[in-house]
Amino acid sequence: MSGETAAKTQLEIASEEAPPSARASAAGSWMTHGAGFAALRLLLLGLVLAVWQLTGDVLVGVQWVSSPVLVAKRFGVIVSDGSLADNTIATLEETFLGLVLGIIGGVVAGVLIARAPRVLSDTLDPYIMGVYSLPRVALAPFFILWFGIGLESKVALVVSVVAFVVLFNVRQGIEGVDRDLIDALRSMRAGRWQMTRYVTIPAVVPWIISAVKISVGLALVSAVVGEMVGSIKGLGWYVTQSLNQFDMTGGVTSLLIMAALALLLYAIVGRIERSVCRWQTVQSSSRTVQL
Amino acid sequence: MKTATPDVSRASGRGASIEVSHLSVSYAGADATAAGTLAVDDISFTVGPGEIVVVVGPSGCGKSTLLKAVAGLLTPSRGAVRVGGADASREPRIGFVFQSDALLPWRTAVQNVELAVRLAGENASVARERARRLMTDLGLGDSCDKFPAQLSGGMRKRVSLARALAYEPAVFLMDEPFAALDAHTRIHVGNFFLRILESYQQSVIFVTHDIDEAVALGDRILVMSRRPGRLLGSFDVPLPRPRDYYASRFSDGFRETQKKVWELLG
Numbered sequence: 001m002s003g004e005t006a007a008k009t010q011l012e013i014a015s016e017e018a019p020p021s022a023r024a025s026a027a028g029s030w031m032t033h034g035a036g037f038a039a040l041r042l043l044l045l046g047l048v049l050a051v052w053q054l055t056g057d058v059l060v061g062v063q064w065v066s067s068p069v070l071v072a073k074r075f076g077v078i079v080s081d082g083s084l085a086d087n088t089i090a091t092l093e094e095t096f097l098g099l100v101l102g103i104i105g106g107v108v109a110g111v112l113i114a115r116a117p118r119v120l121s122d123t124l125d126p127y128i129m130g131v132y133s134l135p136r137v138a139l140a141p142f143f144i145l146w147f148g149i150g151l152e153s154k155v156a157l158v159v160s161v162v163a164f165v166v167l168f169n170v171r172q173g174i175e176g177v178d179r180d181l182i183d184a185l186r187s188m189r190a191g192r193w194q195m196t197r198y199v200t201i202p203a204v205v206p207w208i209i210s211a212v213k214i215s216v217g218l219a220l221v222s223a224v225v226g227e228m229v230g231s232i233k234g235l236g237w238y239v240t241q242s243l244n245q246f247d248m249t250g251g252v253t254s255l256l257i258m259a260a261l262a263l264l265l266y267a268i269v270g271r272i273e274r275s276v277c278r279w280q281t282v283q284s285s286s287r288t289v290q291l
Numbered sequence: 292m293k294t295a296t297p298d299v300s301r302a303s304g305r306g307a308s309i310e311v312s313h314l315s316v317s318y319a320g321a322d323a324t325a326a327g328t329l330a331v332d333d334i335s336f337t338v339g340p341g342e343i344v345v346v347v348g349p350s351g352c353g354k355s356t357l358l359k360a361v362a363g364l365l366t367p368s369r370g371a372v373r374v375g376g377a378d379a380s381r382e383p384r385i386g387f388v389f390q391s392d393a394l395l396p397w398r399t400a401v402q403n404v405e406l407a408v409r410l411a412g413e414n415a416s417v418a419r420e421r422a423r424r425l426m427t428d429l430g431l432g433d434s435c436d437k438f439p440a441q442l443s444g445g446m447r448k449r450v451s452l453a454r455a456l457a458y459e460p461a462v463f464l465m466d467e468p469f470a471a472l473d474a475h476t477r478i479h480v481g482n483f484f485l486r487i488l489e490s491y492q493q494s495v496i497f498v499t500h501d502i503d504e505a506v507a508l509g510d511r512i513l514v515m516s517r518r519p520g521r522l523l524g525s526f527d528v529p530l531p532r533p534r535d536y537y538a539s540r541f542s543d544g545f546r547e548t549q550k551k552v553w554e555l556l557g
Contacts, residue, residue, distance in 0.1 A: 178391070178393070180389050180390075180391045180393040181393055181395060183359070183362075183364050183387070183389070183393070184387065184389060184393035185410070186363075186364055187362050187363075187364060187385055187386075187387035187464075188384075188385075188387075188407055188410040188411070188458055189382075189384075189410065190410050194410065198395065198406060199395065202395070202397040202398075203397075279396055279397045279398075279438045279440070
């Protein structure tokens with residue numbers, strides 16, 4: 001399934017850009033090496049742009065790869081005529097709504113299944129795996145038929161992708177809670193609510209956040225795929241629309257905007273993660289050795 | 292490692308007695324119809340108030356199971372456990388110290404200790420005050436705001452002891468608390484635990500597979516057989532208190548007891 005593969009690749013690129021936990025420990029060296037890295041990256045960017053421009057103008061022609069200059073001009077045009085805002089907002093709306101509903105659904109389902117009697121969860125397992133293994137972007141045409149070409153079909157697609165990721169993580173988080181922690185609180189006669197508050201929730205939160213990290217990319221991909229299959233607006237729609245008219249510049253411009261959006265979303269989630277799970281950052285970055 | 296001298300004056304009197312009668316625990320089989328594995332087989336003993344009883348036996352003999360059944364974490368298949376205190380008005384509290392530290396990794400050291408006070412039914416300000424005081428008494432004052440992952444194994448042991456003390460239990464149950472420590476740390480932490488337990492004068496069941504440790508700590512040693520765990524014998528340890536976890540090993544009484552236990556286990 002190309003959708004999810006693409007999402008994973010994007011994710012890897014994004015996590016190299018913004019390492020989630022290495023920041024705190026390397027604050028000092030970042031200052032000394034930061035300038036060097038920035039210069040290198042800028043140099044690489046210049047090189048890529050130059051090669052791209054040359055490829056477009058001289059080697060294969062701008063009708064196949066467009067060019068940085070054309071893309072920049074187009075960007076100006078779609079900013080001023082408002083179509084950039086329209087399409088970006090449409091895609092973001094689908095992504096965000098789908099993400100929120102998918103996370104809620106996934107958490108609820110994950111908790112229910114983890115807490116369900118063994119017989120029930122064992123019975124359900126193969127079915128959940130079956131649906132999970134299905135390349136869910138292939139459901140896009142179905143959702144369009146069922147829910148129309150508007151917002152609803154894209155949200156449904158995003159939910160179908162995100163909910164499972166969250167479900168599996170939540171379930172693993174709950175089932176993987178250290179037995180000794182539970183016993184420790186039980187030995188002090190902790191009640192059900194206290195157990196949930198002091199053990200289960202803190203144990204599951206990092207799992208939910210890591211699910212959200214993966215889901216952000218998947219959600220964007222699903223929304224875009226949905227738009228490509230059937231829509232009247234959105235960044236995915238803009239790609240298809242442009243290429244149908246042999247408008248390479250429009251397609252490439254849209255791709256770059258999507259990449260920028262994905263990076264922005266990862267940066268936001270990374271920030272949330274660092275503030276919510278301080279104990280984990282502490283755990284991975286500084287281990288003091290003393291007796 | 293610096294070991295602070297615990298404040299003996301706050302010793303909270305003598306603990307509850309523990310009465311274990313004809314206790315058997317079996318683990319459920321793969322399905323409901325299969326016969327379970329018998330882990331503990333018909334064990335009876337009592338622990339007097341303020342007595343330190345050490346249960347020693349080979350790995351996998353069911354000593355941890357026995358301890359969990361006493362704590363009420365496992366339901367016995369037969370027999371009963373009674374923990375009775377001088378104060379009959381409330382259910383006697385149990386302070387369990389685990390082989391793994393069982394500290395909540397998302398709470399700082401002092402927050403872990405505070406939680407025990409909260410679970411004992413006290414309000415937040417009592418919890419804060421008592422947790423800080425205990426951490427200081429146990430020489431952990433500088434580690435209050437560190438997360439467990441930032442502490443060494445020996446420090447984590449002391450925090451989990453502080454947590455057990457903070458709960459103000461009538462009995463302590465300790466499940467091989469030093470097993471994961473290296474030999475050097477083990478002696479320091481062992482000595483530390485011993486001094487605290489002697490000063491608090493609470494009833495203790497301490498489980499270990501280490502015969503030397505058993506003799507060094509216990510007033511009495513119960514020897515358990517391989518699975519299913521049965522009681523093979525019981526020895527009084529003829530050593531005076533207070534003891535030193537390490538230095539007591541060079542006395543004749545130590546070596547005699549050690550030899551008797553070893554021969555019984557052989």
